[in-house]
Amino acid sequence: MVIENLLAPFSEWFGPALLAFGINVAVLTIIVLLGGGLVMMVRYGPTVGVKTTGKVLAGAVPDLLRMSPRRVWALTWLAVKESLSRRIVVVFFLFLLLLLFAAWFLDPNSPEPARLYLGFVLTASNFLVLLLVLLLSAFSLPGDIKNKSIYTVVTKPVRPSEVVLGRMVGFTIVGTILLGVMSTISLVFVVRGLDHTHEVAVEDLQPAETRSGGSILTGYTKQINNHRHRVTIDRATGQGVAEMERRHVHAVDRNKDGYRASGQEGMLLARVPVYGKIRFRNDAGVDTDQGICVGDEWTYRSFITGNSKSAAIWEFSDVSAERFHDSLTVEMNIGVFRTYKGDMAKGVLGSLAIRNPKTGLTADVKVFESKEFTTFQVIIPQKLTGLSPQYISRKIDTGEGFQFQPAMNEARDESALRQRNFDLYKDFVADGKLELWLRCVDGSQYFGAAQPDLYVRMPDAPFWVNFFKGYYGIWLQMLLVIGFGVMLSTFLSGGVAALATVGVLVGGFFKEMLLRLATGKYLGGAMVEATVRLLRQDNLTSPLPTGFGSDVVRSVDQCFGLLMYPLASTMPPFDEFGLSEFVASGYDIAWNPWIVVSTLRAFGYLLPVFVAGYFFLKTREVAR
């Protein structure tokens, strides 16, 4: 599975993230204080200005710290009842309608139907829920203010902070219930939609012999859902298997009419990967951060040269017999780049080796033919036999020369080189660490790899748990939309607040693009330059003509960039909270870092949004 933005584990992430959060909050507070104070001083004079600002700040402390849970809950319940009165159930029926007609939109020929189904339900739920909470949160307070029903609340002894929090929590409860129902229905829809069996007609089977002389039947199943499987059945036992097709297999059993394939296996998975840290080794045998670029537009994978010292090296920690038992199941999904076609009937040869990071003892455990865009599995047993090991030292460029690990003069156990049988954990794991080396054997051919492309697979997690974890990502996005919607609605009218929230949502989804636009790194330039290019019918890469006009265009864009940068920086990166891709690709969403870190990040955005919402409402006439 492709993971472009790898999150660091919680222990590594938390310290720097907390520091960055603290700095941002401090800077924001200072800017708001200075800005607010300045406006007050200009409007009412320095004395009154300072006094009023101080008063607002002083009032904020009890408002924010002494909120009553009882009053918050009362306001929450009010928000829930208000939401129900707004016929939010319509969204639920819209979702059901989408599911009913989903088959129209889903490609029956997709090679990965599970991915398509899961992608569809998760995307549909995501957009519907975000749309619903956006409208709910943005129109609620302005509506109350407009029809004056807010007075029934603010005339009671409630704090503005409680009003804001009550709304946020209320809408969150409504959204959570809706999302919960949607996720459950989606799960049923996906499981039922993908479940199928195949008939295996006796007349479609041909007798054959295995290499060991066993008698088997081979042939194809009947076609269903636009695919069929090749089957191999042991004639003696009557049991067999329908081979991998569209990412699933079936077990085949004899019944009274002949044979029948059971339900699909392998489509709805939650693989639990354990990732190592990747480094590369170049043609000269020196460690590097990156491999070779083969000119691919997408630089996710780095490449290693075939038949050279080049290798992609993953270092795994906490490797032990207690954790992985009697074998390591390694899975890889590597890229292949051929500089010549060669024999197209065969893949490019590669090898996977294990290495002891401390002693340098290295041995190939598998030589394989490459297969691109599929997950290739290698099982490394604890008891390894028939290996031909060698000692390899890692060569590290320290800037002042090369350092070898282990050192070249370090004593080696030469008897190990004559040994053929080894114990994985005893001979190749040092201090819980093990290295896996991927090498390309064929000369002038290349393998490409990124860190998530090779992992050790643990026993699978339950799919349904992972499915709900995927929905948790949507829930976090929902939380952020509610936060921004309520905050913006404290000082904007309903329509404007909704538009502003849409702006935050879109800006958040395209945060990276906005930052590149603001910093002038976007191909084709920012707003004015892009307009000029459109009018001149220039392509994105040709330089603008030199001269005063172009200088003006760039300067104007830079000015826009200065304004856009702080705005874009404060947008929450919505897409990074989306965990759907894990579910759709069949990978478990790890609690650490994905769930924990995503949750903390979401609340990191929500806290200042809530405080800002409180201040905006506090400064309004209705809340005083």
Add this chain to the structure above:
Amino acid sequence: MNPQRSLNRKIVYVAGMVLIAMALAQLGSPAVQRGSGSNKAVSGGVLAELRVKHNLSEAQIGDLDPTSQTLKLATFGLRGAAVNILWHKAATYKMKKDWSNFAAALEQIAKLEPHFIKVWQFQAWELSYNVAAEFDDYHERYRWILRGVDFLQEGMRHNEQEYVLVNDVGSFLGMKMGRADESKLYRQLFKLDDEFHGPRPVEQRDNWLVAKLWHQKAVEIVDAVEDPLVRLKKATPVLFYRCGPMCQMNFAEFVEKDGFFGEKAMLAWKQAQEEWHQFGARQIHVMKDVWVVLNDKEKYEAEAKRLSDQLDALEPGLRQKMRKERYDALTPDEKRVADKPTTQITTRQEGELRMRLDYQAIVTNDQLARRITKNQKQALELARQSNKAEEESVRIEQERSLLSFASWRRTAVIEQEPATLAAREASYKADDASRRADLLGAKDLYEKSFRHWRKVFDDKRWPDLIESEIFCSEIAEGIDRYRTLLERNDEKLPQDFPLNQLLRYIAKPSAPPSGATGKPPSAPPTKSAKP
């Protein structure tokens, strides 16, 4: 505001709205069909009638797809924007090699723009050519080629009158599968692909034969209208009609490449000859008011010659006399250039002068007829008819040259000859022996094939065969392989090598540029300015 003015304004507004509504009703009323069969009449708004007249209504273009219609409605008029976003997403998915999402995005684009032919063409090409090439495993490559073909077929369903997609299916199956480096592997998979072929018999599961069927289907669509040129739009008609017969040629070629000679290959070439002849006999509308029959070139040439001879017979020797007069009128310098053999003309100035003189030397039928004093009326008529026949012949030749028509016609005949079949079989077996490292066997077989080729080249029926690049390129490759084989044993080509003549022709430097020889590349006259 004055209440009267306000009322007036409202009346104007309402009147304007009524007028616009009436105009809209006139333009946009839906079509209503009355009667049935040939008596069917359509009435309705102007736009509806125009749609029916030009076969542009959804139901006439192709199948109505409820999904497509729903998606179009769901975009609330922002279909263009939605397609743009999807297109961008598809490009990103392709860049990131996310093929499932890429294919899904294409499906959605196609559903939003089901009648935008270029979308179907472009994205099918992406699937069959660009995405397929990304896969290292040839099975996957094959699968993605067929996904492109499926995509085109889906497009056909939505655009039943569009021949381009049908023709593209033929091209993808033919050229992509047959001419790729992995063509042998693809063709094997294609034969075994029950899912694609359904009940089609195994012997007909050849990519070229299936491609031919699709090209024939495209021809049927084009021929279904009164003027095929309208439906062909910017396509070159002769190149379009050539596709089917060319597939049969390629099939015959691949029968031999698969190692089948004798009757099977002979019959395949015979069929190719027959289909090429039928193609040549077709009356093709090549441009406005111009129709050609490719087979008729020789007929018009003979006709032009016959009429020209009749013209010459009216006053024998006059043409030569006129040519001499023109030569005599030249300056000494011009005469020197006109008398030079073309190979000795080396400067640009001389080349240009020679070209002008060559043109000047030609006595056209018109010029000749005007000089004839007796029976001038008859002479002028003969000149007119001869010129007309010659024009026809030139026009046909222009079309034929686009596709090496004559060369392919001759190839189909020669390939049926026993000597050719024997030469190809020996050459195939020699390559096979060479692969098996049976060098002596390979050498003998190559020599056998060259002896057969010699017989083919010596045949008086095709004296200029040696100049045919189409025919000789593969033989030349065979000679190279034979030469490499000899070099391994420190041997050289024997002095009496049977194809020395071919080698000498290949080794000849290419003709110098026209400026140097004074001979225009496509100038009709080849006669010297000298009388």
